[in-house]
Amino acid sequence: MLALGLAGALxxxxxxxxxxLSPVDVADTLIGHPPDPQAAIVLWNIRLPRVVAAALIGAALAAAGAAYQTVFRNPLVAPDILGVSQGAGFGAVLGILLGLPVLAIQLMGFAFGIGTIALVMAIALALRGMGQVLVVVLCGMAVAALAGAGISLVKLMADPDDQLPAITFWLMGSLAGIKQADVAAALPAIVAGLLPLIALRWRIGLLALGDDEARTLGVEAGRLRLLVILSATLVTAAAVSVAGVIGWVGLMVPHMARLITGPRFDRLLPVALAMGAALMVLVDAAARCIAQQEVPLGILTAVLGGPVFLWLLARGGRTWAE
Amino acid sequence: MRRLRLTALVAGALALAAAAALAAETHTITDATGRQIEVPNDPRRVFAAGPPAATLLYTLKPDAMVGWPRAPGAEDLPFLRPETRDLPALGRLTGKGDTVNLEVLLSARPDLIVDYGTVTATYRDLARRVQAQTGTPYALIDGSLPTIPATLRRLGDLLAEPERGGTLAAYAEATFAEIDAILAAVPEDRRPSVYLARGPEGIETAARGSINAEIIDRVGGRNVVGAGPDGLLTVSPEQVQAWAPEVIVTIDADFAAHVSAMPEWQGVPAVRDGQVYLAPSAPFGFIDSPPSVNRLIGLKWLAEKLYPEEARIDIEAEVTRFYTLFYGVTPDRAALDGLLGTAGHPGE
Incomplete structure (x- = not known):
């Protein structure tokens, strides 16, 4: 049923x-008989890369969020709790300010996102706190605040007629400018980050029991947590660097999935992956259809997702704390 | 030694006071918002509140400038009067994204603040507040394209440069008349659809009727972006494909250089037919950035691109004439090539 829903969304x-383009035109183009050459360009160069990117990014953010919520044993944690979004955002807006080409902006976003987490880890290690979740999270918040200050500074320095609208739009997240090449660039990082999460989903689930319990079951909590952080950072930085900062998905989709599956991470993960992908594809379709102007994804995820989530919550079902 | 320095100081202060007394003769004017303000008869130090006002002030009375809103870039310097190149960047004072510190503003000792642009309640309030805080008269001038001749005359009077204002206004009127004559020769159905591309991806654009795309409307181009609530907007390449513009005008050199190879732009009529034009931008843009008198030469440039047959404009001669008259700098051969050389189709 899950696969069916995802296929339907795609x-x-x-x-x-x-x-x-009518559905028949789309189907014809997909099997290699486009009604006219322009239909093929629109579908293969513009629309499908967006759909694929949306699915990848939605799945990546949802999986990262689910993993974080499990290993930090905290339902309010999103994949950017340690500052990866702010760091990547700072790198990208700096690139916009410097007038760099698009690819360099994306690379800067990715590098700064990874760099931010490296900095957080280094500080946490220096404080001998890698084992303590609270210290890691607090370090993350401090570094994220620093990156946020950097973003504000860049906005202040940007040309208000030219660069500032681009920066603001980018910070709200969008797939408007996505190309095949962007998908190809983000794909390896996202897959590389998702594979460990999928392969180790049993062990990661054990972390929800607490470090001591996990240890008695033969899981080294500190190292596993580090691996989860690195994986989630990789996928989030890759997603943010091509699509901008998209809030809400990493936080809410795991909860929506949990309402179906309950809290066990090994069951939660596949559902979160599929739901994140489907949701993001639909939201992005809305973003390009609602008006002649692109609507930023960050606005749509909040406006559409919030009520859906509250409705699910009101319907009851299984909850986080089970 | 100390006494000598003191004497010099006193002499300097006296000279300043004398200059201030000369400038202190005032009269009362009514600005675009209907505010009565008392302004000096001969303003010597004028602060421009934003880039549009700075451009206007530069063309009318460059020696009264106390600074730039933003430092001019290296590529702009050859096209600016030498005495204005090193003026400090003081920041802007135009409602959104203020960057000027009022103390910095005051230490530049302006005797008049001029703002040029859209006149709204926000700007009226800002003018009133800044004037009350600094004690410096603050005049707001309407910035729409059709009022440029009247604006040049009014501001020329205000700055005690009525002749210069009249000369520039006459050029502006002649430009509008020339454009109207061209448009009279081009029937509606031969006016191309136009898309304004901004940003390196080209997906930032401006709606019909917005200040950023005003000159496209003025030269009869049919902006594919319908009138919207706000000026700038971001669209998807798919939307541009659906619009299928016949001409693309861009202010982004990166986009102009790469659009022919960008997969999502393939098949757009303008890209297919090589009708992508990069607007020159030094020292001020031809399309907007800032939306000021610099757009007069943009009108001619765009008319020549849209109607090469009807608009018999020698664009190099026109640019030379405009730059000499408005900017006080006559571009040489190399400068003209640098300015217009990239204006052809990419890959041409």
């Missing part, structure tokens, strides 16, 4: 867009 995403 198909819907491929059908919808401002360029007039």
């Amino acid at each position: 198909a819907t995403g491929a059908m919808l867009g401002p360029y007039p």
Whole structure:
């Protein structure tokens, strides 16, 4: 059923867009008989890369969020709790300020995102606190605040007519400018980050019991947590560097998935992956269809996702704390 | 030695006071918001509140400038009067994204603050507050394109440069008349659809009727972006494909250089037919950035691009004439090539 829902979302995403293409046109183009050459360009160069990128990014953020919430044993944790989004955001807006080419902006976003987490880890290690979740999180918050200050400074220095609108739009997240090359660039990092999470989903689930319990079951909590942090950082930095900062998905989708599966991480992860992908594809389809103007994803995820989540919550079902 | 320095100081202060007394003769004017303000008869030190006002002030009375809102870039310097190149960057004072510190503003000792642009309640309030705080008269001038001739005359009078204002206003009126004559010869159905591309991805644009795309409307280009609530907006490349513009005008050199190879722009009529034009931007942009009198030469440049047959404009001669008249700098051969050389189609 899950796979069916995801396939439905992907198909819907491929059908919808401002360029007039009927479902038949889309189907014909997909099997290699486009009604006209322009249809092929629109579908292969513009719309499908977006759909694929949306699915990848939605899945990545949801999985990272689910993993974080489990290993930090805290339902309010999102994948950017340690500052990866702010760091990547700072790198990217700095790139915009310097007028760099798009690829360099993305690279700077990715590098700064990874760099931020490296800094957090280094500080936490220096404080001998790698084993303590609280110290790591506090270090993350401090570094994130620093990156946030950097973003504000860049906004202040940016040309208000030219660069500032671009920076603001980028910080709200969008797939408007996505290309095949962007998907190809983000794919390895996202896959490399997701594979350990999927492979180690049993062990990661044990961390929810607490470090001591996990240790009695033969899981080295500190090292596993480090691995989860690195994996989640990798996928989040890759997602943010191509799509900008998209809030809400990493925090809320794991909860929505949990309402279906309950808290066990090994069951939660596949559902979170599929739901994140489907949701992001649909939200991105809405972003390009609602108006002639692109609507930033960050706004849509909050406006559409918030009520859905509250409705699910009100319906009851299984909860986090089970 | 100390006495000598003191004497020099006193002499300097006296000279300043004398200059201040000369400038202190005032009269009362009504600005675009209907505020009555008392302004000096001969303003010597004028602070421009933002880039549009700075451009206007530069063309009318460069020696009264106390600074730039932003430091001019290296590529702009050859096109600016030498005495203005090293003026300090003081920041801007235009509602959103203020960057000037009022103490910095006061230490520049302006006797008049001029703002040029959209006149809204926000700007009226800002003008009133800054004037009350600094004790410096603050005049707001309407910044729409059709009022440019009237603005040049009014501000020329205000700055005690009525002749210069009249000369520039006459050029502006002649430009509008020239554009109207060209448009009279081009029937509606031969006016191309135009997309304004901003940013390296080209997906930032401006709506019909916005100050950023005003000159496209003025030369009869049919902006594919319908009138929107705000000026700048971001769209998806798919939306541009659906619009299928016949001409793309861009202010981003990076976009202009790469658009022909960007997969998502393939098949757009303008890209297919090589109708992508990069607007020159030094020292001020041809399209907007800032939306000021610099757009007069943009009108001619764009008319020549859109209607090469009807608009018999020698654009190099026009640019030379405009830069000499408005900017006080006559570009030489190399400078003209640098300015317009990239203006052809990428890959041409």
